[in-house]
Amino acid sequence: MRATTLRRALAGLALALAAGAAPAADAPVQLPGARQFDITSQATGQRYRIFVSEPDAPPPAAGYPMLVVLDGNAAFPVAAFLARSVASRRERTGHPPVLVVGVGYPGEADFDVSARRRDYTVGVSAPGEEGQEGGAERFLDFVERELRPRLAARYRLDASRQALFGHSFGGLLVLHAALTRPASFSTYVASSPSIWWNGRRVLDGLDRALALPPAAVPRLQISVGALEDEPPPGRLPPQTLAMLAQRPMVSEARALAARLQAQPAWHERVAFHEFAGENHGWVWLPALSRGMQFFLDQPEAPAAAGRDKDPS
Structure with a gap:
């Protein structure tokens, strides 16, 4: 081999080795089987970012069960992981694969404070604040009449097995929807619902809910962190403690769950969890995990019970 040819070969080898040793370019993180799209609601006039985690298994005969999580920017990745975990163990558990839908907002923030206050709260707390608060009814109209039909047009869904999860103001919205x-x-699945909001306005629907016939009663999980009303001493300033005293979480959730469970029609359909050692900021994680299990443990609807099952 001539010297010139050898030098070229060695130079080419050096470049190849250098390229192999160079660090790979950064790339966005992607969730398996996940997609997103934006939609502007006619009911609210607002724009939402919708996240969807599609199972890698075909839908059951009745269609996929669907879990809708509020505060989707934060909660969707966790819920999607839980659903993938469920799907990976379905041969042992018998649970069907779950379609997870996160309802969030455009932008990078985990929680859009002003948007969730607008969409998740019940009633208007003061004159002139409509559009800034109290948009629960409009938001639920969006979920039911705009978002769900769009999802049903794309995915085969089980209309008898669909769940809604929310935390804090999101839990308030979930509770409001369950009662009305x-x-x-x-x-x-209502995690730390802000029952105190607007003079406990959410409880306006309680009497009507208690009068429901047994067949019309949904399943409801209410949960709260044990430290929400009484945080460890020395960690919070006096003004924050004073605010917490005006916004009880544990006692309100416990009392509502007890009242519902005292009714024969609701007794077997309400679960209450008070998570030890958990505060308001973190408790949504175990609440979501336990809520997924609560949702999947839902008995089959009578119409589905007689369907032929896949022998596998």
């Missing part, structure tokens, strides 16, 4: 629109979802 019990047929919208089969299961409601």
